[in-house]
Amino acid sequence: MSKDLDRVxxxxxxxxxTDPFWAVLTETEYHDGQARKDFFDSGRTDVRMLLEVLDRHGKSYGxxxxxxGCGVGRLTYALAEHCKQVTxxxxxxxxxxxxxxxNPFPDRVAFVHNEAATLPFDDDSVDLVISVITLQHIRPALSLRYLLEMARITKPGGHLVFQLPSHVPATRPMPPSLSKAQLHVLEAPTSLEVGESGYVRVGVKNISQGEWLPGQLLNAGNHWRLHGAMVVQDDGREPVRCPLRPGESTEALIRIMAPGEPGSYELEVDLVQETVAWWAERDSPTVRVPVEVRAKAPAITAPVDEAPAPVVAKTTGDELEMNGVRKDLVYALFEQIGCTVLEATPDERAGGHWLSYVYAIEVGEYRIDINHGI
Ligand SMILES: C[S@@+](CC[C@H](N)C(=O)[O-])C[C@H]1O[C@@H](n2cnc3c(N)ncnc32)[C@H](O)[C@@H]1O
Incomplete structure (x- = not known):
């Protein structure tokens, strides 16, 4: 297995x-397996949206x-409401x-663990492959292999419907005169354990004379300060919802992580135009709140025969990276192997400032035999 796959x-x-439902959909309501019904209902909505793309082109699902990248089966179960056999x-x-x-359909739905860069299916053996919020965390070289594999296992005339980010568009610096915000901390933890995650909810008001337009990579983010000195510059980030006209306000919920050493810290929130500047550098006021960071509580020991299940850290401290494959390259790849891109629909799942698409591909007769090299 490659190092990339090991890491992933x-x-x-x-x-x-740790928290499988929340790992799949990072909305707070899905923490610790809560709102299960909503979670699986969201899978139905997503699958309907994916299949509608094929409906628009008059194509059947097979x-x-x-x-x-099925995760806990959110989309897999939903797909079984449309197809006879799903893996x-x-x-x-x-x-x-x-x-x-x-699994509500054990006779028709199977789940397979696969750690290879290939897919465990014969050539031309399936009618439809779907994938959502999975390829975006896989590095492009490996994603491209999986896309070829998806085409290999799909019958001619079958389809791939998958979401894949393309890139973050380049930004133009916002003029300093627009970089004026009023920030309020609406909710924040007063105390966290070292390395523990939490949320800070911030009100953001545009107090400049001009409109903040969308697509400018404007985020609310936080630093950590100890005795006034900045000890962590980059922690959480959350996009500021734009457009925002002068005098208008919005809110951002930033996921933060406490520093690795205990102490009496200040959590400082600022706005940042990515790759351009933190707004404090442009004299826009930041906002600070005290947060006590505690040492980890010692583990409770129990007699061996009643030892609790091992406790897994709440976060890896190692954020999932985002990756994209340029839309042009996706088109070229599939055209090269005789497949047709039916459409690439803009999609918001990648979040942040990514341009992301849901591609619908019709697999053609001619494909390269990947197992014999390209
Ligand atoms: C964010 S979850 C999405 C799960 C599911 N697609 C959904 O929308 O509910 C991403 C899933 O992709 C899986 N994944 C990541 N890399 C993968 C790979 N190389 N092969 C198969 N699965 C992978 C992860 O283990 C995780 O379960």
Whole structure:
């Protein structure tokens, strides 16, 4: 297995053991397996949206489908409401275990753990492959391999429908006269353990004379200060919802992580136009709140025969990276191997400032035999 795959597997495995539903959809309501029904309903909505793309082109879904990067089965179960046989594939054994445990269609839906850069299916053996919020965390060289693999396993006339970010568009610096914000901390923890995650909710008001336009990579972010000195510059980031006209306000919920050493810190929130400047450098006022960072509580020891299940750290401290493959390259790749891109629909799942698309591909007769090299 490649180092890339090792890394991806280890990260997802940690997340799957910690908080699998939230690892799939990072909305706060899904923490610790809450709102299960809403979680799986969201899978139905997503699958309907993916299949609607094929409906628009008058294409059928076929009987045999694969969900690449299936997680706990959110989309896999939903896909089984449209296709006779569905297989969910995932690099994380714990995700697969969870998906299997809740499988409502055990006779028609299978879950397979796969740590290879190839997909465990014969050539031309499936009608449809879907994938959502998975390829975006895989490095492009590997994503391209998976895309070729998806085409290999799909019958001519079958389809791939997947979401994949393209890139973050270059930004023009906002003029300093627009970089004026009033920030309020609406909610923040007063105390956290070292390395523990939490949320800070911030009110953001445009107090400049001009409109903040969308697409300018404007984020609310936080630093950590100790005795006034900045000890962590880059921690959480959350996009500021734009457009925002002069005098208008919005809110941002920033996911923060306490520093690694205990102490009486200040959490400082500022706005940042990515790759351009923190607004404090432009004399826009920041806002600070005290947060006590505590040492980790000592583990409670129990007699061996009643030892609790091992506690897994709440976060890896190692954020999942975002990756994209340029839209032009996706088109060229599929055209090169005789497939047709039916459409690339703009999609917001990658969040932040990524341009991301849902691609619908019709697989053609001619494809390169990947197993014999390109
Ligand atoms: C954010 S979750 C999305 C799960 C599912 N697609 C959904 O939308 O509910 C991403 C999933 O992709 C899986 N994954 C990441 N890299 C993978 C790879 N190389 N092969 C298979 N699965 C992978 C992760 O383990 C994780 O379960």
């Amino acid at each position: 597997r280890d990260q997802w495995e940690t997340l799957a053991k 009987d045999v489908a694969v969900d690449f 969910g594939i995932d690099v994380s054994p714990s995700m697969i275990e969870q998906a299997q445990a809740g």
